[in-house]
Amino acid sequence: MNVQTLMQLLQEIESEDPVDFSGLPFDADDLRQLACINVAEIMERFREDNPAEDREMVMAATVTRLILENMVLQARLAILLQEEG
The missing domain is CATH 1.10.286 (GTP Cyclohydrolase I; Chain A, domain 1)
Known part of the structure; x- marks a missing residue:
């Protein structure tokens, strides 16, 4: 790709x-x-x-980490906005 x-x-x-x-x-x-x-x-x-299955697992783990990181950042932003308001 x-x-x-x-x-x-x-x-x-x-x-x-x-x-x-x-x-x-x-x-x-x-x-x-x-x-x-x-x-x-x-x-x-x-x-x-690496075989396709291994690549797929690495990509799934990468996407999972990014989603988790996004959730943490969104939570921190919500807390900061709540503290300001």
Whole structure:
């Protein structure tokens, strides 16, 4: 999978559930591309020497970690907003 394909898939996913980039001092498309580059590199690294099932498990673990990290960040943001209000 290449970066362009990932960008297209990401855009499709974001059309239903957009990421909120407001307030960040970064270009949203640059951040998207950086994320896609990172995922493409992970996939390429594991493609070479591992069977498909192992690659799938690594990707599932990676997605799980990202979801967990997102949940923690959202919880911290909610706590900060609650403390301010």
